[in-house]
Amino acid sequence: MPKFEDVKVGDPIPGESRTIDQMQLIQYAGASGDFNPLHWQEEFASKVSPTGGIIAHGMYNAGLMSKVVTQWAGAPEKVTRIKTSFRAPCPLGATVTFGGEVKAVDEATRTATLSIWAELEDGSKVIDRDSSEAVVQLD
């Protein structure tokens, strides 16, 4: 769990990569209750999807993003705010890399504000760093 005194603006947090497959999306649909066929039915997705195919739930990537932030924070209750802005769609088979960096610290509240992001190998911004952030309560 990071101490306020040890955290500096510009510090990166440990990231993570994951390749999205259909089973994960079906599991996420079951866990969340979001059964939009855009995430599991090829025929429906081919008609309405921005990519013309099945894409991941935004909230599945938000959940993975939250995990990366929580691991750095040390405990879920330390993450007091998280905002994820879904810019680019995330197709099946894509590898998403999650990352974050300290962009501000506040001495009065002993909190750090992180820029957070998730990007595909081609640079597509699945979670856009300019409009996504998390606030972490530090020790």
Place this chain on the structure above:
Amino acid sequence: MFAACFTVIRGGGHMFADPELGGHFALVHGSQEFEFHRPVRLGDVLECTPQIADIQWKGRNEFLTLQIDCTDAKTGEAVVTSRGVIVFLGSAPQEPEQEAS
């Protein structure tokens, strides 16, 4: 991110329960924010109040902001505020004077 279950998904369900709103499944999630006023704990009973905070459209897409305020049902204390933008694809009215800039 368990809070999604009692905010985005349940709140979204209410949108579909209102036929006059015209919600449909050709949608994507634009953004989502959770603000935790205190941690969600085992045994909590939360009262979740969804409201449509904003509707705009750009091109052929409609942007609906759904805010859900979750309070402790016993104490009334604020627990979580959820704010999400749902993008309904291709269903915006096409009269040019109604388009947002």
